[in-house]
Amino acid sequence: MIEAPRTARLALTRRRMILGGALAGGALLVGYGVTHPMAVGGALLSGGGTDPEPSAFGSFIRIAPDGWVTVVNRQQELGQGIHAGLAALIAEELDANWDRVRVVDAHSNFRAYGPQITAGSRSIASNWEPMRIAGAAARAMFVEAAALRWQVPRAQITVRDGVVAHPASRRSAPFAELLADAARRTPPQSPALKQANDYRLIGTDRVRRKDVAPKITGAPIYTQDVAKPGMLVAMVAHSPRFGGRLARFDSTDALKVKGVVDAFAIDTGVAVVAETSWAARRGRDALRIEWDDRAAEMRSTAQIVRDYHDIAAGRTDLSPSDFATKGQDADAPLTGDVAEFTFDFPYLVHAPMEPLDCVASVDGWNVAITSGAHLPTVDQVQAARVALTIPGKVDVEVVPAGGSFGRRGLAASDYVIEAVRIARHTARRPVKLMWTREDEMTGGYYRPMSHHRIAVQVGADGLPARWRLRSVCQPLLPFGSNEQAVEGMGNSPYLASATSVDGKLYSPRFPVPVSFWRSVGHSYTAMMMEHLIDQLARRAGQDPAAYRRTLYRKARAARHLKVLDELCRRADWGCAVDVGFARGLAVHEAMGSVVGQMAEVRLDGNRPIVRRVVAIVDCGIAVSPDQIAAQIEGGIGFGLSAALYGATTLDKGIVQQTNFDTQPMLRLNEMPAVETYILPSTAPPTGVGEPGVPPIAPAVANALLALTGRPTNSLPFLKGPGASNLGPMA
Amino acid sequence: MPIDLSVNGRTRRVDDDAETPLLWVLRDTLGLRGTRYGCGIAQCGACTVHVDGQPVRSCTLPVGVVESAAITTIEGVAGPEVEAVRAAWTARDVPQCGFCQSGQVMSAVALLRTIPIPSDADIDLAMSGNLCRCATYNRIRAAIHDAARAGSTPA
Ligand code: FES
Ligand code: FES
Numbered sequence: 061m062i063e064a065p066r067t068a069r070l071a072l073t074r075r076r077m078i079l080g081g082a083l084a085g086g087a088l089l090v091g092y093g094v095t096h097p098m099a100v101g102g103a104l105l106s107g108g109g110t111d112p113e114p115s116a117f118g119s120f121i122r123i124a125p126d127g128w129v130t131v132v133n134r135q136q137e138l139g140q141g142i143h144a145g146l147a148a149l150i151a152e153e154l155d156a157n158w159d160r161v162r163v164v165d166a167h168s169n170f171r172a173y174g175p176q177i178t179a180g181s182r183s184i185a186s187n188w189e190p191m192r193i194a195g196a197a198a199r200a201m202f203v204e205a206a207a208l209r210w211q212v213p214r215a216q217i218t219v220r221d222g223v224v225a226h227p228a229s230r231r232s233a234p235f236a237e238l239l240a241d242a243a244r245r246t247p248p249q250s251p252a253l254k255q256a257n258d259y260r261l262i263g264t265d266r267v268r269r270k271d272v273a274p275k276i277t278g279a280p281i282y283t284q285d286v287a288k289p290g291m292l293v294a295m296v297a298h299s300p301r302f303g304g305r306l307a308r309f310d311s312t313d314a315l316k317v318k319g320v321v322d323a324f325a326i327d328t329g330v331a332v333v334a335e336t337s338w339a340a341r342r343g344r345d346a347l348r349i350e351w352d353d354r355a356a357e358m359r360s361t362a363q364i365v366r367d368y369h370d371i372a373a374g375r376t377d378l379s380p381s382d383f384a385t386k387g388q389d390a391d392a393p394l395t396g397d398v399a400e401f402t403f404d405f406p407y408l409v410h411a412p413m414e415p416l417d418c419v420a421s422v423d424g425w426n427v428a429i430t431s432g433a434h435l436p437t438v439d440q441v442q443a444a445r446v447a448l449t450i451p452g453k454v455d456v457e458v459v460p461a462g463g464s465f466g467r468r469g470l471a472a473s474d475y476v477i478e479a480v481r482i483a484r485h486t487a488r489r490p491v492k493l494m495w496t497r498e499d500e501m502t503g504g505y506y507r508p509m510s511h512h513r514i515a516v517q518v519g520a521d522g523l524p525a526r527w528r529l530r531s532v533c534q535p536l537l538p539f540g541s542n543e544q545a546v547e548g549m550g551n552s553p554y555l556a557s558a559t560s561v562d563g564k565l566y567s568p569r570f571p572v573p574v575s576f577w578r579s580v581g582h583s584y585t586a587m588m589m590e591h592l593i594d595q596l597a598r599r600a601g602q603d604p605a606a607y608r609r610t611l612y613r614k615a616r617a618a619r620h621l622k623v624l625d626e627l628c629r630r631a632d633w634g635c636a637v638d639v640g641f642a643r644g645l646a647v648h649e650a651m652g653s654v655v656g657q658m659a660e661v662r663l664d665g666n667r668p669i670v671r672r673v674v675a676i677v678d679c680g681i682a683v684s685p686d687q688i689a690a691q692i693e694g695g696i697g698f699g700l701s702a703a704l705y706g707a708t709t710l711d712k713g714i715v716q717q718t719n720f721d722t723q724p725m726l727r728l729n730e731m732p733a734v735e736t737y738i739l740p741s742t743a744p745p746t747g748v749g750e751p752g753v754p755p756i757a758p759a760v761a762n763a764l765l766a767l768t769g770r771p772t773n774s775l776p777f778l779k780g781p782g783a784s785n786l787g788p789m790a
Numbered sequence: 791m792p793i794d795l796s797v798n799g800r801t802r803r804v805d806d807d808a809e810t811p812l813l814w815v816l817r818d819t820l821g822l823r824g825t826r827y828g829c830g831i832a833q834c835g836a837c838t839v840h841v842d843g844q845p846v847r848s849c850t851l852p853v854g855v856v857e858s859a860a861i862t863t864i865e866g867v868a869g870p871e872v873e874a875v876r877a878a879w880t881a882r883d884v885p886q887c888g889f890c891q892s893g894q895v896m897s898a899v900a901l902l903r904t905i906p907i908p909s910d911a912d913i914d915l916a917m918s919g920n921l922c923r924c925a926t927y928n929r930i931r932a933a934i935h936d937a938a939r940a941g942s943t944p945a
Contacts, residue, residue: 139887139924272880275888276895278824278864285823293818318807337827338806338814413828413836413889413923462826462889463923497829686883690929694886697925720833720921729914731927 116243117198119173120191121150127222127236129156134166135187136178136434138412138461138468139694140749141269141687145184146191148267148683153195153253156235157222158261163270168436168456176458178434178469181651181747184683188744196251198242205241206233220260256681256742267684271460282462283417286430288490291419292321292333294482295340295494297347299329301356301713302504303571306330306349313346323347326481328474333486337494353713357571361509361709365404365786368511368532371566380564381541384529384550387560394517394526399599401514401592404774404786405584406707408507408577409723414462415500418479421490422447427454427483428490431476432461434469442473443480465698466576470505471537474573501723502715506708507577508534510545512588522600523611527555529563533581534574542567544576548585548650548754554593556615572710578698579750582650586754587703587761587775590646594762595771604762605633605645620647622739623656623676630737631658631674641671644762646755651747653679657696657755659732661763668760668777670700670732675752677736680743688748689736695752696734701726703757706776707783722780793857797822798866808854813837815853816863824864824892828921835920838893839863845900847919864892871902874940878933886924893920898934907938 115122122130131147143163151161166173199219206224207214210231218225225232235242261267274281299305309330311323319339323332330347334340359367371378419430420443427447433439436456444451461468479493495503510533519525533545546565555561577583597607605628612621624647627633637643640662647656660672675692682688705724709716717723761772774786795802797820804819811830816822816839825848828836832847839848840862875898878884885891894917901908901916908916913931922930 139885141883141886269883269885271888272883272885275885275891276876276879278822278892280823282826282889284826287821287823336814336818338810338818411923413826413834413887413921415827461887463887465923494827497831497834690883690886690926693928694925697927698923701923701925719831720829721831725921725923726925726927727918727921728927728930729918731925731931734928 117201118194118247120194121154121198123198123235123239125236125239127160127234127239129154129161129222129235131161131163132166132173133163134173134176135183136432136458136461136464136468137165137271138178138432138434138464140183140691141684142178142183143271144267144269144687145683146187147270148261149187149191150195152259152261153192154199155219155221155260158266160222161270165458165460167458168433168440168454176436181653181749181751184745185652185747192253193251196253197247200248200251201242201245202235202238204245205238209238209241262683263681263685265686268686281460282414283419283430283432283459283492284414284462284494286419286459286492288419288421291490291492292335292486293337293340293494294331294333294479294491295344295496296326296328296478296482296499297330297332297344297349298499298503299351299356300502301351301353301358302573304351304353304356307352308350310348313348314343317343317346319343322485324485326478328478331482331485333482333491340494341496355571356713357710358713360711360713361406361783361786364509364710365511368404368509371532371568372511372513372530376566378566378568380530380566382563383531383543383546383565384555384561384563386555386558387526390560390562392560394515394528397518399516399518399592399596401516401588401595402773403512403514403584403588405510405587406709406775406783406786407509407572407574408583408702408706409501409708409717410465410467410577411497411500411723411725412461412463412465412467415497416467416475416495417493418476419490419492420476420479420483421488422480422483423488425449425453427480428457429454429476429479430457430459432464432468433458433476434464435471435473438471439473439476442477446477446480447484465578466580467500467505470575474505497720498718501708501718504573505575506572507583508536508545508574510584514588514592516592516596518596518599522596522602523614524554524558524596526560527558527562529561530566531564532566532568534572535567535569536574536576536580544581546585547581548648549589551649552589553615553617553620554589554611556617557611578695579650579753582648582750582754583699583702584775586646586648586650587757590648590755590758591761591765591772594644594758594765598765603634608647619654619678620649623647623654623678626737626739627656627658627674627676630676630735633658642763642766644759644764644766646758646762648751648754650751650754653677653746653748653751655692655751655755657759659756659759659763661760661767663764663767666778668704668764670730670760673732673734673756673759675734675736676739677748677751678739678741679748679751680741680745682738682741683745685738688738691748692736692752693734695750696756697726697731699753699756700730700732700760703760703775704730704777705780707780707786709783716781724780793853795853795857795861796859797861798863804853806853809852812839812848812851812853812856812861816848822863822865826889826892828890833921834890835893835897836890838896838920840867840896840900843900843903845897864896867896867899870941871899871937874937875899875902875933877940878936881936882929882933884926884929884933886926890920890922890924894922894930898930898937901934902937902941906941908934
């Protein structure tokens with residue numbers, strides 16, 4: 061890296077202003093940030109750090125003397141390929157040589173990078189402006205440096221693949237040669253950005269991942285792989301029931317296990333620290349613990365389901381919130397032709413492939429954390445709180461996460477705090493906290509279970525005229541409205557042309573911890589809206605695609621309409637399908653993108669076999685088409701896994717699914733062939749990490765409806781022991 | 791009693807108890823951390839290594855059992871099949887989070903060594919023990935076919 065000279069440091073301050081402007085006025089604080097005061101507050105509080113490697117080209121771009129461009133990724137790489145997406149935004153505007161661009165992950169640092177929040181499928185959308193501006197500003201500095209050196213007008217200078225040229229005089233120089241001069245230029249306040257049809261990189265298949273090699277050679281890149289001198293491994297025995305507290309424990313036998321160093325009580329249970337992972341595990345197994353269940357959740361799933369049904373029927377003293385209201389007569393009873401639907405959905409685990417883990421060390425005021433963190437700036441604040449220090453003294457080294465699906469993005473930072481609490485006991489020795497798979501599956505923060513009753517008054521035209529919706533779902537956050545629980549319902553195009561809508565949400569609170577799970581409320585609202593619309597179409601004697609088309613036209617839902625038309629075309633909708641198979645389709649908007657999916661399904665006994673899925677995506681400008689396809693494939697696999705098997709159930713408060721034997725997950729032989737088509741667009745990019753998930757369950761349910769005539773009113777399709785009380789099989 | 795292991799062609803003496811799962815000996819004692827813990831009960835395949843050429847789940851294999859066997863991990867696996875698999879994986883950008891991929895590569899290499907040109911059914915059988923929560927399955931399947939084709943073309 062070249063040293064930033066004094067003038068460049070000034071430029072750097074100015075650059076911050078450019079980016080700062082983009083931050084304040086731009087999309088960064090939209091979405092997750094707005095509904096998460098914790099995240100925003102945390103980000104603000106964590107100021108005080110300085111940019112570890114100041115660069116003349118701003119916080120996100122470093123250029124080495126050999127011309128290699130390093131892009132600093134402030135988002136969490138959890139498999140979605142964001143590192144390549146962000147690098148492409150910068151490389152496009154900088155006109156860098158893509159093959160000489162590398163990416164490094166940023167530590168937590170609000171001052172340098174702004175709030176570091178990876179959530180809501182917004183990483184491309186929120187970086188779309190700031191990263192392109194950063195790239196364009198750096199490009200302008202090279203152009204100016206060359207113009208001065210060659211004494212030619214700036215307008216005559218071109219940049220391509222990291223080479224600055226003046227074609228008229230046949231002079232050219234790579235970035236490396238102009239680097240020192242360029243670093244002294246002042247970055248322009250508002251550099252011109254390219255028009256979409258001038259893109260050379262964005263939207264092409266050249267935007268490929270840059271992290272494949274370490275991932276296929278076993279390089280130690282994850283939190284699980286961290287090894288520090290003197291490091292201990294910690295495991296924690298948690299209460300088997302949510303809300304249970306430690307009464308007393310006996311560690312005599314645990315301390316006899318070779319390699320166990322200590323065992324002590326912490327806020328969340330009993331921690332065992334040992335020289336190795338296996339010793340920690342055996343030590344933990346040898347603990348004798350008594351739990352105090354007086355405040356614990358003791359109900360079984362069947363009881364919670366019954367309670368939810370009572371609440372939805374109004375037999376409750378909870379007062380609901382209105383999530384959708386329209387029309388004078390919203391409260392009046394539905395009359396005439398009324399169709400009624402009920403749905404039940406279970407708790408779901410995230411089960412990222414890497415079980416939860418975090419490395420922490422505490423030395424006086426200083427805390428060092430290594431973690432695959434979505435919300436490093438939030439973790440900083442949470443860690444500071446339990447270590448009794450200030451956020452600026454907490455360094456979060458962000459490493460790739462072995463998946464997350466939302467689990468590593470909790471405002472509560474549960475396992476991060478746990479690691480810090482343990483590290484306070486180990487006299488400066490770093491601690492690697494490891495949760496076992498069982499800990500993860502039984503440890504809470506699930507996609508909430510929910511119950512819904514929906515009644516539709518059908519008009520003479522066969523279309524929905526009036527809606528009454530009742531939902532019951534635990535709140536996802538300790539504060540604010542519970543809007544995520546019903547996202548995707550209130551704004552559904554199917555409600556748009558109705559004369560009245562009455563949507564109410566009950567949000568009971570009890571100790572089972574819930575959180576965001578890939579696609580959040582959409583993970584079930586899509587199932588309801590898309591499956592009931594198929595049933596309404598059948599009642600009206602119409603083809604499900606034609607019925608949707610009518611409703612989309614009435615709602616002026618132009619994007620839905622386009623996606624549906626393309627889906628019908630690509631999926632041969634209306635053509636014959638092999639004997640024994642049926643097709644089902646679903647279209648749903650989530651995280652700003654509209655995704656349509658068609659599933660071709662047959663039944664093997666009661667087991668749905670999904671052979672083929674066609675997916676149509678409208679996600680604005682496609683920065684990295686191949687990674688979008690990967691996310692849609694992954695979303696379909698993830699959603700299908702949950703739809704087929706996903707259910708975390710309680711028996712007198714104790715979680716029944718503890719590992720992949722009792723909670724099966726989709727395997728390679730069950731993965732359908734997937735064809736993904738991205739609609740061309742000139743709109744700014746929207747999400748792709750989550751929107752692939754919601755449509756698959758209703759697409760399959762609709763195919764089963766076509767196959768058997770029977771609707772599905774609960775998930776999963778295949779109910780293991782414990783989940784049978786979630787409703788009858790489809 | 792120390793145990794002598796043959797790991798990636800080298801003899802390594804370890805002090806772990808004989809019933810310690812091989813996974814933890816590899817990771818914590820020998821520092822070979824590319825073999826990963828995902829479930830501990832032989833259900834996910836993240837811990838797959840080769841023992842005498844066979845793909846096995848190291849998380850449930852007591853280290854005492856593999857004394858004198860030839861153990862190969864993702865760090866040491868080599869040969870034309872390995873190169874073909876890695877090239878195919880790279881060409882198709884297979885990994886997402888990547889956490890399962892050491893195990894996927896080990897299973898795929900073992901498959902290609904037994905069946906150089908596997909059918910889809912062969913792939914189903916050999917690869918269904920390896921979970922991928924990111925669901926990179928279709929790319930894994932396609933990459934195995936690519937690697938098989940590359941391997942069958944004379945150089
Ligand atoms: S960790 Fe061994 S199979 Fe899962
Ligand atoms: S790539 Fe994430 S689990 Fe396979």
